[in-house]
Amino acid sequence: MQRILIVDDDESMRGLLRARLSDSYExxxxxxxxxxxxxxxxxxxxxxxxxxxxxxxxGFELCQSLRSVSYTSRIPIFVISGEAGITHKKHCEDLGATAYFEKPVDFIKLKGNGCRNSHQERGTQSACPCPHADHPENPRN
Incomplete structure (x- = not known):
């Protein structure tokens, strides 16, 4: 099972992400x-x-730090924030974030984007663990 690291100071958000993603990820x-x-x-x-x-x-500083180390530079980073607007999104892109999601999160989109980008950035061709049936990389399709 693939592993995801969640970093958020809000326990309720971490709990929500755990609950929605733990069926497919460690x-x-x-x-x-x-x-x-x-x-x-x-x-x-x-x-x-x-x-x-x-x-x-x-999160800006953490994203920049992760991108500056060769080992973590290719790990997809998905920003999930309550901060709306193009300024934060653009700054995250400039720091190397893979995608930016505003709260409340669309979990189907998040899972699909996460799976697709994980394989692209890592250069892997393995089957997608995403559970939703309409995802194009789902091995059940």
Whole structure:
């Protein structure tokens, strides 16, 4: 089972992401972005789901740090934020984020985008673990 790292200081959001994604992925979640940087190195996730507005070390800083290390530079980073607007989205793209999702999250779109981009950025051709039937890379199609 593929592993996903979730970084969000909001326990309810981490719980929601765990509940919606744990059927397809092994979930590792962290509340603090500083400790999650090490987790990105230790746990070797297939993707990282990241909040932007966190105390001490923001999601912007974590995204930039993860992109600056060769080992984590190819891991897809999906920003999930309550911050609407093109400014934050553009800044995340400039830092190397794979995609930007505004809260409330469309989980079907998130799962499909996460799976597709994970394979593209990693250069793998393996079957997609996404559970929804209409996803083009779903092995059941």
């Amino acid at each position: 979930i590792i979640d962290y509340r603090q972005s500083r400790t999650s940087f090490r987790a990105g190195l230790e746990h070797k996730p297939e993707a990282i789901f990241l909040d932007l507005m966190m105390p001490k070390f923001s």
